[in-house]
Amino acid sequence: MLAMPRKDVVLFLGFAAVVLAMPIWLQPFGAAYPDLLNRFAIFAIFAVGFNILFGLTGYLSFGHAAFFGVGSYAAVWSFKLLSMDALPALVFAIVVSGLFALAIGFLSLRRSGIYFSILTLAFAQMSYNLAYSVFTPITNGETGLQLSLNDSRVLDRMFSEPGPGLPSPTLLGTPLSGYVAFYFCAFFLIATFFIAQRVTGSPFGMMLKGIKSNQTRMNYTGVNTRPYTLAAFVISGMYAGLAGALLAITDPLAGAERMQWTASGEVVLMTILGGAGTLVGPVIGAWLIKYFENIFSAINDGILTQFWGFLPDGAQHTAVLISSKFVGEGWFLTLGLVFVLIVVFLPGGVMEGVRRIAALFRPNKPTPASAGTTASKPHPAE
Amino acid sequence: MSLPNVVLHVADVHKRFGGLHALADIDLQVEEGQTHAIIGPNGAGKSTLLNVIIGKLAPSSGQVVFEGTVLTGRKPYQINQLGIARVFQTPEIFADLSVLHNVMIPALAKRDGAFKLSMLRSLEHEHAVRAEAEHMLHDVGMHSAREDHAGSLSRGDKRRMELAMCLIQHPRLLLLDEPTAGMSRHDTNTTIELLKKIKSRGMTKVIIEHDMHVVFSLADKISVLAQGRIIADGTPDQVRGNPKVQEAYLGGTA
Ligand SMILES: Nc1ncnc2c1ncn2[C@@H]1O[C@H](COP(=O)(O)OP(=O)(O)OP(=O)(O)O)[C@@H](O)[C@H]1O
Numbered sequence: 001m002l003a004m005p006r007k008d009v010v011l012f013l014g015f016a017a018v019v020l021a022m023p024i025w026l027q028p029f030g031a032a033y034p035d036l037l038n039r040f041a042i043f044a045i046f047a048v049g050f051n052i053l054f055g056l057t058g059y060l061s062f063g064h065a066a067f068f069g070v071g072s073y074a075a076v077w078s079f080k081l082l083s084m085d086a087l088p089a090l091v092f093a094i095v096v097s098g099l100f101a102l103a104i105g106f107l108s109l110r111r112s113g114i115y116f117s118i119l120t121l122a123f124a125q126m127s128y129n130l131a132y133s134v135f136t137p138i139t140n141g142e143t144g145l146q147l148s149l150n151d152s153r154v155l156d157r158m159f160s161e162p163g164p165g166l167p168s169p170t171l172l173g174t175p176l177s178g179y180v181a182f183y184f185c186a187f188f189l190i191a192t193f194f195i196a197q198r199v200t201g202s203p204f205g206m207m208l209k210g211i212k213s214n215q216t217r218m219n220y221t222g223v224n225t226r227p228y229t230l231a232a233f234v235i236s237g238m239y240a241g242l243a244g245a246l247l248a249i250t251d252p253l254a255g256a257e258r259m260q261w262t263a264s265g266e267v268v269l270m271t272i273l274g275g276a277g278t279l280v281g282p283v284i285g286a287w288l289i290k291y292f293e294n295i296f297s298a299i300n301d302g303i304l305t306q307f308w309g310f311l312p313d314g315a316q317h318t319a320v321l322i323s324s325k326f327v328g329e330g331w332f333l334t335l336g337l338v339f340v341l342i343v344v345f346l347p348g349g350v351m352e353g354v355r356r357i358a359a360l361f362r363p364n365k366p367t368p369a370s371a372g373t374t375a376s377k378p379h380p381a382e
Numbered sequence: 383m384s385l386p387n388v389v390l391h392v393a394d395v396h397k398r399f400g401g402l403h404a405l406a407d408i409d410l411q412v413e414e415g416q417t418h419a420i421i422g423p424n425g426a427g428k429s430t431l432l433n434v435i436i437g438k439l440a441p442s443s444g445q446v447v448f449e450g451t452v453l454t455g456r457k458p459y460q461i462n463q464l465g466i467a468r469v470f471q472t473p474e475i476f477a478d479l480s481v482l483h484n485v486m487i488p489a490l491a492k493r494d495g496a497f498k499l500s501m502l503r504s505l506e507h508e509h510a511v512r513a514e515a516e517h518m519l520h521d522v523g524m525h526s527a528r529e530d531h532a533g534s535l536s537r538g539d540k541r542r543m544e545l546a547m548c549l550i551q552h553p554r555l556l557l558l559d560e561p562t563a564g565m566s567r568h569d570t571n572t573t574i575e576l577l578k579k580i581k582s583r584g585m586t587k588v589i590i591e592h593d594m595h596v597v598f599s600l601a602d603k604i605s606v607l608a609q610g611r612i613i614a615d616g617t618p619d620q621v622r623g624n625p626k627v628q629e630a631y632l633g634g635t636a
């Protein structure tokens with residue numbers, strides 16, 4: 001029953017190998033340190049889950065950061081009330097974000113297209129604002145939710161006396177720091193990729209693709225589309241919650257800015273940049289964005305002045321002035337530009353680029369149906 | 383002689399779009415196993431009638447009864463699950479998917495019902511559904527195109543595929559809105575043969591057609607619709623000889 005087609009097994013094993021070897025092959029890029037690796041894994045999970053909704057059903061949510069944020073808060077509360085162990089935190093975060101997604105999805109999915117997108121955006125912004133106002137007892141407002149010395153941590157206290165200082169997250173007693181934390185996140189990335197693969201390749205996934213392609217036909221084919229889209233929404237909300245919890249595990253702190261619309265927009269960009277509807281695309285999108293965010297936001301005027309050093313003084317000044325708008329805080333401007341270029345010239349994202357290049361090396365092969373853009377060619381009658 | 387079994391009963395249906403009386407006092411009975419043709423000039427209300435039957439439009443008054451179940455007020459997917467499938471005037475297909483997947487989706491919907499969370503099994507291992515879909519594609523003469531992108535098919539092929547999508551559900555009532563429009567004469571004849579074949583299996587059909595060759599080779603009964611009213615009905619021979627019908631088709635003002 002759990003058997004997988006061979007090409008799926010190959011893809012899965014290849015993916016797992018690439019993820020596990022990240023600390024090695026990212027060395028030459030200067031990105032092989034745990035803090036960044038964690039973010040690669042976490043945001044890839046977020047994007048893979050987002051793609052189950054957007055890539056398969058075509059419903060574009062602009063509010064998924066809300067579930068990410070809820071996952072973070074839930075995990076930190078689990079640390080505060082129950083235990084510093086990561087497992088209860090993850091379970092709690094997935095359950096809470098799943099329920100939250102059920103409520104928001106139930107309401108938002110009454111509409112489709114742009115109205116759906118706006119509803120999700122509105123709910124996420126409401127959550128963000130409430131986190132700063134009504135819900136400050138839960139979210140600790142602008143300071144953000146943090147661990148403190150007088151947290152109850154009932155499970156931990158049953159087994160041992162609290163030590164001095166703030167504790168840090170563990171996995172069955174092993175501290176989750178450095179590469180241990182990365183491999184912990186990597187395990188979840190591989191597992192959630194596997195689940196996404198199963199969902200995509202299942203009859204359920206086929207129904208989601210049918211909904212994306214022609215919802216009217218689905219209705220007249222006897223399919224009740226609402227529960228299908230809601231299931232996809234909740235699954236992707238749980239993925240977001242898991243990602244949010246993992247971020248809280250690698251750094252036990254949760255702030256409302258994680259729920260802001262820019263964070264929701266970022267996961268949309270990751271998915272589209274990599275290739276919506278593909279399995280690997282969202283992962284690549286997440287990695288690229290987190291990698292370049294890391295580089296570009298670290299660049300400051302000093303580095304720029306050096307970089308443009310070969311220019312004459314006046315020109316150098318202008319070059320620094322202009323390029324400084326695209327780095328540091330201005331990284332979003334660069335991201336926006338890249339996004340525009342991708343959507344205009346490569347709407348299928350990086351994965352479409354890969355396919356186009358692969359097609360160049362594979363002469364005379366008819367385009368298979370899954371390849372997206374196909375020129376119309378009439379069939380002779382049989 | 384036993385009484386004929388009425389499968390579909392459209393009872394006193396009216397449909398108004400603002401001031402337009404698109405359907406007026408429609409009363410129609412379709413008997414089991416028969417092919418019932420609806421003909422009439424453009425804008426007569428033929429597609430609107432099918433829209434009311436499958437739940438796309440709610441009638442302004444009146445109701446539709448299928449095998450003793452009132453359809454009016456039910457959702458389109460529920461009406462399909464009761465056993466009614468429809469080929470649309472402009473093909474409603476999954477243009478982004480392969481031909482095979484287009485036909486597998488309705489087969490899955492038939493097998494699994496309106497909703498099923500079937501995530502554990504892989505689609506590739508749904509051998510029975512796949513075999514059924516391939517068989518269906520053979521029947522409509524599209525097996526060799528099964529891996530093609532449905533959106534890139536010719537208009538006639540899209541229709542044939544849509545027909546396969548409906549037939550694979552083994553509906554008890556099949557509604558066809560101009561199934562041969564856009565087809566070559568050769569493809570039209572293939573489709574007529576196919577429709578005759580399913581008729582011999584006892585499927586009840588309502589067919590809208592402008593092509594009189596198709597109508598007279600398939601229909602057991604014909605209803606003529608003009609300006610939202612049924613102006614004549616009966617056997618093909620009765621309808622052919624009816625002066626009102628000739629008038630409506632010649633566009634004379636009565
Ligand atoms: N949803 C709608 N809203 C408003 N008017 C409509 C709607 N659907 C159909 N009509 C109108 O109702 C009338 C009947 O349309 P219908 O599509 O049923 O005609 P038809 O008999 O199928 O014609 P054709 O042979 O051209 O397909 C037309 O005047 C049409 O403009």
Ligand SMILES: [Mg+2]
Nearest residue numbers: 428429430471
């Ligand atoms: Mg019509």
